[in-house]
Amino acid sequence: MTDLLAARSQMAISLGFHIVFAEIGIAMPLMMVLAEWRWRRTGERAYYDLARRWAKGTAVLFAVGAVSGTVLSFELGLLWPGFMRHAGPLIGMPFSLEGFAFFLEAIFLGVYLYGWERVSPRAHLAAGIVVAASGAASAVFVVLVNAWMNTPVGFTLDAAGNFVNIDPVTAMRSPAAFQQVLHMLLASYAATGMAVAGVHAWMLLRGADRAFHGRALLLALCIGAPAAVAQPFSGDLSARVVAETQPVKLAALEGQWQTMRDAPLRIGGWPDASREETRYAIEIPDGLSLLAFHDPHAEVRGLRAVPPEDRPPVAVVHLAFQTMVGLGSAMAIVALWAALVAWRRRDLSGHRELLRALVIVGPFGFICTEAGWIVTEVGRQPWVVQGFMRTAHAVTPMPGLVAPMTTFTVLYFGLGAVVVALVASLVRETSGVRS
Amino acid sequence: MRADAFGLPEILAAAIVLALNAYVLTGGADFGGGVWDLLARGPRRGAQRELIASQIGPIWEANHVWLILVVVLLFTAFPPAFATLGIVLHIPLSLMLIGIVLRGSSFVFRSYGPRDDATQQRWGVVFAMASAITPILLGIVVGTIASGAAGDAGERLAARDATFASVYLAPWLSLFPLAMGALALAMFAFLAAVYLALAADDAALREDFRRRALGAAAAIFIAAFGGLAVAHVTAPRVSGVLTGSRAFAFQAVTAVAAIGALWAVWTRRWRTARIAAALQVSLILWGWVLVQYPFVVPPTLTLREVAAPRTTLELLLGALIGGALILFPALAYLFRIFAPKVR
Numbered sequence: 001m002t003d004l005l006a007a008r009s010q011m012a013i014s015l016g017f018h019i020v021f022a023e024i025g026i027a028m029p030l031m032m033v034l035a036e037w038r039w040r041r042t043g044e045r046a047y048y049d050l051a052r053r054w055a056k057g058t059a060v061l062f063a064v065g066a067v068s069g070t071v072l073s074f075e076l077g078l079l080w081p082g083f084m085r086h087a088g089p090l091i092g093m094p095f096s097l098e099g100f101a102f103f104l105e106a107i108f109l110g111v112y113l114y115g116w117e118r119v120s121p122r123a124h125l126a127a128g129i130v131v132a133a134s135g136a137a138s139a140v141f142v143v144l145v146n147a148w149m150n151t152p153v154g155f156t157l158d159a160a161g162n163f164v165n166i167d168p169v170t171a172m173r174s175p176a177a178f179q180q181v182l183h184m185l186l187a188s189y190a191a192t193g194m195a196v197a198g199v200h201a202w203m204l205l206r207g208a209d210r211a212f213h214g215r216a217l218l219l220a221l222c223i224g225a226p227a228a229v230a231q232p233f234s235g236d237l238s239a240r241v242v243a244e245t246q247p248v249k250l251a252a253l254e255g256q257w258q259t260m261r262d263a264p265l266r267i268g269g270w271p272d273a274s275r276e277e278t279r280y281a282i283e284i285p286d287g288l289s290l291l292a293f294h295d296p297h298a299e300v301r302g303l304r305a306v307p308p309e310d311r312p313p314v315a316v317v318h319l320a321f322q323t324m325v326g327l328g329s330a331m332a333i334v335a336l337w338a339a340l341v342a343w344r345r346r347d348l349s350g351h352r353e354l355l356r357a358l359v360i361v362g363p364f365g366f367i368c369t370e371a372g373w374i375v376t377e378v379g380r381q382p383w384v385v386q387g388f389m390r391t392a393h394a395v396t397p398m399p400g401l402v403a404p405m406t407t408f409t410v411l412y413f414g415l416g417a418v419v420v421a422l423v424a425s426l427v428r429e430t431s432g433v434r435s
Numbered sequence: 436m437r438a439d440a441f442g443l444p445e446i447l448a449a450a451i452v453l454a455l456n457a458y459v460l461t462g463g464a465d466f467g468g469g470v471w472d473l474l475a476r477g478p479r480r481g482a483q484r485e486l487i488a489s490q491i492g493p494i495w496e497a498n499h500v501w502l503i504l505v506v507v508l509l510f511t512a513f514p515p516a517f518a519t520l521g522i523v524l525h526i527p528l529s530l531m532l533i534g535i536v537l538r539g540s541s542f543v544f545r546s547y548g549p550r551d552d553a554t555q556q557r558w559g560v561v562f563a564m565a566s567a568i569t570p571i572l573l574g575i576v577v578g579t580i581a582s583g584a585a586g587d588a589g590e591r592l593a594a595r596d597a598t599f600a601s602v603y604l605a606p607w608l609s610l611f612p613l614a615m616g617a618l619a620l621a622m623f624a625f626l627a628a629v630y631l632a633l634a635a636d637d638a639a640l641r642e643d644f645r646r647r648a649l650g651a652a653a654a655i656f657i658a659a660f661g662g663l664a665v666a667h668v669t670a671p672r673v674s675g676v677l678t679g680s681r682a683f684a685f686q687a688v689t690a691v692a693a694i695g696a697l698w699a700v701w702t703r704r705w706r707t708a709r710i711a712a713a714l715q716v717s718l719i720l721w722g723w724v725l726v727q728y729p730f731v732v733p734p735t736l737t738l739r740e741v742a743a744p745r746t747t748l749e750l751l752l753g754a755l756i757g758g759a760l761i762l763f764p765a766l767a768y769l770f771r772i773f774a775p776k777v778r
């Protein structure tokens with residue numbers, strides 16, 4: 001394994017690990033606040049239990065999110081000093097603002113978790129709302145950075161390769177910013193909400209208390225289902241930005257090798273880099289031109305338009321994109337179905353087919369998230385700053401990067417296993433809950 | 436000093452040191468608490484651990500954010516310094532991160548995990564060990580920067596006149612950084628012991644932490660003078676500045692704070708002790724700044740050379756001011772809710 005590959009793998013593992021906890025840190029506080037609010041309004045004990053239990057899970061997951069995020073902020077320098085040396089002044093702004101969002105989040109999470117008996121009901125609920133809002137704000141800021149890496153603006157390059165005439169405010173408003181932030185926020189609510197719904201659906205199928213798990217299911221769906229339904233539309237917006245600003249990435253997403261009008265949409269298929277073609281795909285005529293540019297005859301640039309050293313690993317990107325779209329659509333359909341059932345007869349907790357479907361799509365949101373980030377990050381290769389800086393020029397000169405990569409991988413797999421076991425035991429405790 | 440010697444780069448550097456100072460006084464004490472968890476002894480072992488956990492629980496995550504703020508401010512305002520340090524301090528920083536990850540996660544695993552003794556003990560040990568090792572690594576990192584070894588390693592790398600050991604190992608695996616590691620550990624343990632004594636409800640428990648505070652104070656003394664002696668031999672730049680006339684007044688104030696802290700602990704004036712201890716530790720930190728000003732990474736990178744363009748610095752300062760206006764009331768609120776009952 002080369003040092004560059006080791007550095008990329010370490011970054012990918014660290015981000016892939018962090019993003020799960022980050023999404024939970026964004027959506028869970030909203031759900032626990034909703035549960036507490038329902039309890040205060042209705043006085044129903046089940047909502048109180050729910051808020052307390054969701055808060056307990058959030059406490060564990062948040063802490064792991066915080067420490068893995070700390071690792072990331074150091075890794076920017078440990079692995080990508082070349083990137084930070086040049087990009088730091090441009091993208092430092094959103095990271096610094098994110099720092100303040102973290103403060104608010106951590107402070108009010110402390111108040112929320114440990115303050116049930118110490119602050120007034122109103123202050124307690126407000127603390128939860130601040131946690132939910134600042135979690136969303138941190139995601140906004142960090143995704144602004146990523147959007148800038150994809151569609152960099154706000155500087156000019158001098159002859160020596162330095163970024164000059166920099167304008168950090170413009171850099172925060174890069175062309176991909178809005179669509180990526182929207183898609184990321186929706187992803188957080190969809191992934192977390194649907195996963196929690198899946199857990200409670202599973203408990204219901206196993207005959208656990210309906211009053212508790214039925215309410216939990218409904219609340220989780222209130223957050224997860226609308227986001228899951230909106231996600232394909234938001235993804236379409238993202239794809240159109242990619243089509244306009246990152247044609248090579250789009251071509252990789254779709255396995256499009258040739259520049260052509262009336263480009264077809266491919267479902268499945270295997271992009272073969274040596275033959276420069278995508279085989280075994282089901283092709284829908286004009287589909288890609290239509291989706292990407294809203295014109296069936298629009299011209300789509302193919303991968304062959306750029307030299308091979310400027311192309312990303314096409315197979316990985318294409319596969320990841322297919323996974324996201326496939327699983328995302330399945331999740332959206334189940335979410336719609338749940339909405340329909342809820343609208344028609346209100347009680348979901350006895351609908352076994354629906355419950356089963358919810359259990360199946362439970363993990364899909366997180367899988368889609370990982371796949372989506374692979375699309376974004378691997379699809380941008382070989383660039384770390386699209387069109388301006390190659391990843392190979394950003395990496396640290398330190399040799400032997402396999403060692404830290406292996407260490408952190410082992411560490412994260414270990415932590416992941418403990419977290420899963422712990423959350424499972426928290427969930428199992430609720431099977432005895434009676435309201 | 437000329438009038439323009441204190442401009443935006445200096446203001447932002449000062450803000451970074453202030454954030455680090457806040458981290459040391461709050462997050463540092465949380466690590467120190469973990470050290471006392473590791474060293475919990477005697478009949479009140481369980482009560483000691485419980486007090487420590489209750490004091491860390493609600494606030495450690497907020498305290499931890501100071502460190503993140505230091506990192507993001509550093510890479511925004513002085514990017515080349517961040518890049519150089521990321522390269523040459525890769526190994527100690529990675530080890531420190533492992534400590535940070537294990538400390539934080541084992542703490543919540545212990546608090547929220549199964550309550551049986553075996554599980555509690557397992558995570559307790561990880562928490563305590565990580566709490567002790569992380570400060571040592573933080574001190575090592577600071578010591579490597581202060582002694583100029585990190586800057587020299589960066590130079591060697593740029594001149595392509597380097598072996599792996601001379602760039603990535605030798606700079607931090609030497610006597611002075613290790614002494615600074617010991618000093619950091621002793622300072623954090625001292626702060627924690629003083630805070631815990633103030634927070635303890637029970638007189639016997641308070642006495643436990645008084646004894647620990649006195650022990651940690653002695654350790655600070657040994658580590659500080661040991662470090663100075665080592666510096667005299669291996670890092671003459673550091674000892675030169677610290678024993679020079681410019682530093683005399685500064686050293687005197689630090690000594691007064693140290694003696695004051697010791698006296699207050701001795702006479703059980705806990706509120707005074709807390710203030711004096713915080714002052715003593717802060718002054719030691721600012722002593723480091725004095726040693727290396729105007730360098731961020733001595734002996735090569737000065738503040739002015741590596742500062743980001745003016746636009747960035749102005750925006751950053753604006754963000755800091757705006758952020759502080761929100762942050763400080765929120766922090767005050769948090770600490771008021773969870774403050775120990777004041778005697």
Ligand code: HDD
Pocket residue numbers: 150176179180181183184186187188190191231232233234235236238239240242324325326327328329331364365366368369370371372373374375376377379
């Ligand atoms: C719950 C998670 C989830 C779901 C269901 C979907 N996505 Fe997604 N997608 C993500 C979660 C995600 C993400 C959060 O992982 C990414 C990575 C970067 C980003 O902004 O969002 C992403 C990126 C991403 C990109 C690349 C953006 C870029 O590189 O700038 C495109 C084109 C799409 N998505 C399109 C879609 C489409 C057409 C979907 C239809 C079902 C879809 N996504 C469902």
Ligand code: HEM
Pocket residue numbers: 008009011012015016019080083142143144145146369370373374377378380381383384391
């Ligand atoms: C929004 C914040 C993010 C930033 C600032 C960011 C930054 C980076 C950087 C600097 C690299 C190394 C350079 C490169 O390979 O291009 C990288 C690589 C990578 N990141 Fe991200 N990233 C972000 C989000 C994510 C997330 C959440 C994931 C989750 C899975 C992810 C997945 C990856 C992968 C898979 C790579 C390796 C790419 C490859 O090896 O081809 N990224 N990222």
Ligand code: HEM
Pocket residue numbers: 018019021022023024025026061062063064065066067068069070071072073102103105106135136138139142143184188496499500503
């Ligand atoms: C290079 C990329 C990233 C860096 C450097 C980074 C950094 C951090 C840090 C330092 C923390 C800890 C804050 C605390 O102590 O409270 C954190 C937490 C968090 N991050 Fe990230 N992060 C990155 C990617 C992302 C992405 C892509 C998201 C998008 C959703 C995200 C969202 C969050 C959220 C919501 C939290 C707080 C919730 C929690 O801890 O579970 N981060 N991040």
